[in-house]
Amino acid sequence: MCLCGTKAKKLPVLASRAFSSSARQLKNKVPEAQKLFQEDNGLPVHIKGGTGDMMLYRATMTLTIAGTCYSLYWLLMASMPQKKA
């Protein structure tokens, strides 16, 4: 909580604790998320969340392409006749 600019008035410690003691209170961040994902920037939903989205997408696509090539490699291996010793 930012108190910069205000006169230094000593507040009792208890007064700054506004939430229940049973569990930590989470703030409702849905409105912020709604603003982020409704921004008119032309981005598709799967990368609209930020850099993390792009990194995860790139990692996934890399695995997709690498995996496809790897499966084709095994297909080639499996289709070649066994060399008899």
Place this chain on the structure above:
Amino acid sequence: MAHQAHAYHMVDPSPWPLTGAIAALLMTSGLAVWFHFHSTTLMILGTILLLLTMFQWWRDVVREGTFQGHHTPPVQKGLRYGMILFITSEVFFFLGFFWAFYHSSLAPTPELGGCWPPTGITTLDPFEVPLLNTAVLLASGVTVTWAHHSIMEGERKQAIQSLALTIALGFYFTFLQAMEYYEAPFTIADGVYGSTFFVATGFHGLHVIIGSMFLAVCLLRQIHFHFTSEHHFGFEAAAWYWHFVDVVWLFLYISIYWWGS
């Protein structure tokens, strides 16, 4: 910015159907590579890709519904139809295994001793852990209904508690069933009794784990204020799936554990 003149959801282009399809390819061909060449790399790669696809695809559905407002009433209706059709397909999946069980148990062959349970099989006592498991799942059906009413009435804390309790009961069932599997006096290799028992109850256990995961995601979403008292279809879908898992268990218990013992 272009606006649509209808209430339906025209989705953004997405890479997840492709990555999901490739994941299926890698998992299946990976299975064959494991069998023939003793290498599990391809199969594991496929599984990782599947998990990445599921996470990002469903993350995007949450974004589209909760953050972008695309889940209008007609769209939600479509999602409801979709979930019902999916659960129906799962019902047919289990029907097959029940068919296999009844095929073998209603007319036991001479090789089995002409009786069911077959000669030499020590069955599990249906009134011990299996009965406890029945009580656990039935109780979880009550708690998930409690969670639903809490959400509808805007009771945030109660919704979180009852949903957490439902998940805990699900984990308890899985734990008890794992213990039973370990202690069972017969294995999957013990003739048709073992096959039908472990395949039917095994797939059921997998669905309990899937259902628990679905409910856990709903718990996280409830904690993060995603659900409103009027609109919480993700939770309803999870609850329907959970009730389905419970009903399958009841059929398993009556048929395999009780009648089949």
